[in-house]
Amino acid sequence: MKTHLIKYALLSCFMIITSCSKQNTLNSNETTSSKVVTVLKNDLHQVKVSSKSGTLSTGYNLIELEFTDLSGNSISVSEVSWFPMMTMNMNGHQHTHSCPFSGLTKQSKTYQGHIIFTMPTSDTGSWKLTIHYVFQGKLNSIEGDINVSALATNIKNVSSKNGYVLGLVQPQNPKTGSNDMIVALYKMNMEKHLYETVSNYTIEIDPRMPDPSMGNHGSPNNTPLVQQPDGLYRGKVNFTMSGHWRINLQLKDENKNVVLGESVSESTPNSSIYFDLEF
C-alpha cells in the first residue's frame, strides 16, 4: 500500500512538471457544451468536472474542469494537472494503474483535456481522479472518485496491446458514408510509468462487418490516419451501411514497418487491435 502511495506521489509530481513544461494540447477542436459529471471538493475549493454528455465512459473523454470556491465563485488557478487512477481489487490483492491522458489547457474559464479510460468502473475496480493546482502561489490538490460507465455491447472505442493504447476520438456518432476518423495514440513509457503520445506513425484502418451473415466484408477508399499538429491521428473511415462495424487497426512506424496489428485475411478475421462501432 505504501509503495503505491509513493509511486502515486511521484507520478503526480512528474505530471505537474510535464504538464507545465510541455503544454500538451492533445485535444480535438470540439467545444464542450458541458454537463456536469461530478463536483470534487477539498476544504477550500471545488472542481466541477464536466463532459459533453454529463457522464464519463470507457474510451476517449473530453473533460472540462472549472475551479470555484465552496460557494461557487470562480477562482483563478494555475499549473493545473490531473491524474486518473484505477484501483482494482483482485482476490484481495490491490492493484493500481492509470490510463492515457492529456495535459490540460486553459480555456476562458476552464481547463480542458482528455482522458482515455481503458476500463469502466466495476465491482472490482474504481477510478479516482486527482487534480493538482496552484492557488495564490500554493499547491493544492483535490481528489475524488469518478464513475466511468461501460459502453453498450458491440462498442469498443479503446484498444490496447503491448503497451500501446488507441482511443477512438471520432466518429462519436458514426453514420453511413464517409466519416472523419480521429484516434489518440499512446504508448506506455515503462520507465516513467506514463503513457506518452506516439508520433509520426501511420494508423492503417480496415473496417469490416464481422457478423457471420456479412462475410466480414469491408468498405473501399478508406484513408489511413496520420498525425496532425494537435498530436491526434486523422483519416477517413467509410461505412457502406449501418450496423456493427469493426475497424481493424494496424500501426506502422515512420519507415512503414508494421509495429502492431495484423492484416485481415481469410485466416485472420480481425487484427489484434480494433474498434467496434454500431449504429
Add this chain to the structure above:
Amino acid sequence: MKFIRFVIIFAVLRLSYAQISSKVEKDSLKAISLKEVIVIGNSKHSIDDRGKLLKNIDEHLFCSSKVNSVRRGAYAWEASLNSMSSERSVITIDGMHIFGACTDKMDPITSYVETNNLSEIQIFSGQEGNLSGSIAGSILLKRKRPTFSSDTKWESTLWSGYESNGNLKILTGQTNYKSKRLFGNISASFRSSQPYTSGNNKVIQYSQFEKFNFSSILGKKFNNSVFEGDIIYDKAYNVGYPALPMDVSLAEAVISSLSYSLTGEHTWFSLWKSKLYYNSVFHCMDDTARTETPVHMDMPGLSQTLGGFSFINGKTDMHLWEAQISTYINWASASMTMYPIHTDEKPMFMYTWPEVKTQLSSITFSDNIRINDKNVLTLKANIGVHNSSVLSEEGFNAQRIFFPDMSQTKTRILPSFYTQWKTFSQNATNTFGIGLGERSPSTSEAYGYYLFNSFDGYDYIGNPNLKNERSYDLQYTFNYKAERFQLQWSTRYFFIQNYIIGVTAAENHPMSYQAEGVRIYKGLKYAQIFNTDVEFYYNINSKLQCNAQLKYAFSEDYAHNPLPLTSPLSYHCGFYYNNTQWKANLTAEGALSQQRFNKGFGESYVPAYTVFNASIGYQYSSNISLQIGVENILNRYYYTYSDWKNIPRKGRSLFINIQYNI
C-alpha cells in the same frame, strides 16, 4: 450542336408541311408506319392468335420476333427487345411511363397489367418509337377501351382457364357499357399457380404466384371532345422466383390517368389529346420462405411517377404529322434491412436506391411524308431533358464512398432522331430506317447500391458519372406479299457507344453473402448488336395456314466478347386450321444450342431444344367457346439462353380455356 441539328429538322418539317399540294386518297397514309402490333383478344384468323386463348402478357409479347423474355420464374418476365436488357427499352401504357419498384427487375411493367387490360401491344425498334431514352426500342401497351356506339349496349364476358402443370387457375371477367356519349369498362381477373414441374418431372420450388387485377375505364363525350378516366389496380402476392434467392410477398401497383381529347373535324388537326397520370408501385421482397438464407432481409421498394403529355396530330394529302410535349417525374426509393445472426446487434440498413428523383421532359415531332404512290419518307425527332437527383442524404453519402466527386443532381440531354424510307412495288415493300438516340443510365445503373445479381454472382454498384449511352441504328425490312404467301425479313443493327455494363472492381468486397465480388457500371467504348428475323406465312388452302419464324442475334463489345443475353438461332413454326366452328393448331418452337455466351455474366452452354404444342378450339355457340390443348407435348426438359441461372421451363401441361359472352 445537337440543338442546331434539331432546329434544322424542325424547320424542314414545317417547310414540308407548308408545301402540301397534291391530292391523294385520304387514308392512304394510314397503313404506312412499319410497326409490329400484337393484337390481344379475339382477333379472328390472326396469326398472332396462336396457342392459348388465355395467354398472359409475357406469352403475347414472346410472339413478337423482336422480343425475348428473361425469366426468373413463372411470373413477371422481363421483356428483352432486340436482344437488349430492359433498361434499353421504354415501355409505356397508353403513353404513361411507369417504373418498377424492384431493384432486381422482378417487377417489369408488364407484370402490373393483365391481358384483359390491353387491346394491343405495339413494338418499335430503335429510334422508330421516338421516345426519349430508348436504345433498343419501345413497347407500347394499349389499353382496351369500348367505343361509343349509337345504340346503348351492355356486353359482358367471362373467361376461365386451367392448366394442369402448376395447377394454374385463371378467372377473368369484364363488362362493357357503350352508348352514344358514354362508355365504361370494368374488368377483374385472378390468376393463381402452384409451383410448376419441369420436363424431368421435378417440381420447381418457389415458382408459385397469385395475382389479382382490377381495371376500369370511363369515357364521356361532349361535342367533339372526350373526357376519359382510367385506373388499374394490380396486386401480386406470394410470388416465387426460383432463380433468385428471394421471393416477393407483395407487388402492388395503382396506375391512373385522366385525359382529354379534342377531335378537330374540318380543321387543321385531327386529334389533340392531353393526359395527366400518376402511378405508384410498391414492391416487397421476402426471403422468409428460404431456409438456405443465413441472413433475413427486408427489401421494400417504392416507385411513383407523376406525368403528363399533350400531343396533336393531323393529316393532309401528303403528310401525317404529330407533335408532342411530355414530362414525368419519378421517385424511386428502395432499401435493405438485414437482421444479423448475432441477435444482440442492431439491424443493418442501406438504401439500394437512394430516393432518386428523375424528371424527363421531352418534345417530339414526327411526320410521314408521302412523296408519291411508291415512296414514303418518315422523319421523327425527339429531344429530352433528363434530370436526376439523389434526395436521401444518407444514400448520397453512401454512394460518395465510391464516387467522392459525384454531384447530387445531374442533367442530361437525350436526343433521338429517326428517318425511314419506305418504297413500295407490286408485291414487295422495302423499308430502310436509320436512327440516332441516347439514353441516360437507369436508376440502378446510376445509383444502385450493392444490388446482387444472382446470375453472375456479383454485387452491382451504380455509377452516377456514367456518360449517356448512344446508339446508331440501321434497320431494313423486306415485305413480300403474294396471293397465298407472305414473307417478312427484318434486320436491325445497333452500334452503341458507352455501352453500359458491370465491370468487376476487384478491390471491393461484396456485401451479399452469395456474392463473389463487386461490379461497378462502366461505359464500354462501344458494342454492336445485330438482330435478324424472317417470318413467312403460307395459306395451304382457305382453312389451313402454316408459318415459320426464324430469328438470330449476334452481339459483341469492342473487344469482341459476346454481350450477355443474346439469343442463339431460334425458330417457331406451326400449322393453323380455322373454320367457322373449329380451330386447331400444332406448333413447334425451339432453338439451336448456345455456343457463344458471356461466361463472365454467368452464362453457360445452353443445349438445343424443340418443344411441341397443340390445341383445339370449338365455338359452341356465339356465346361459348372452348379450347383445350397441351403445351410441351413430349414433356421435354429444357431451358433457354434467357432463363435466369438456367432455370428449367415448364414440362408438359394440359390446359382448358373457356370463354362465355353474356
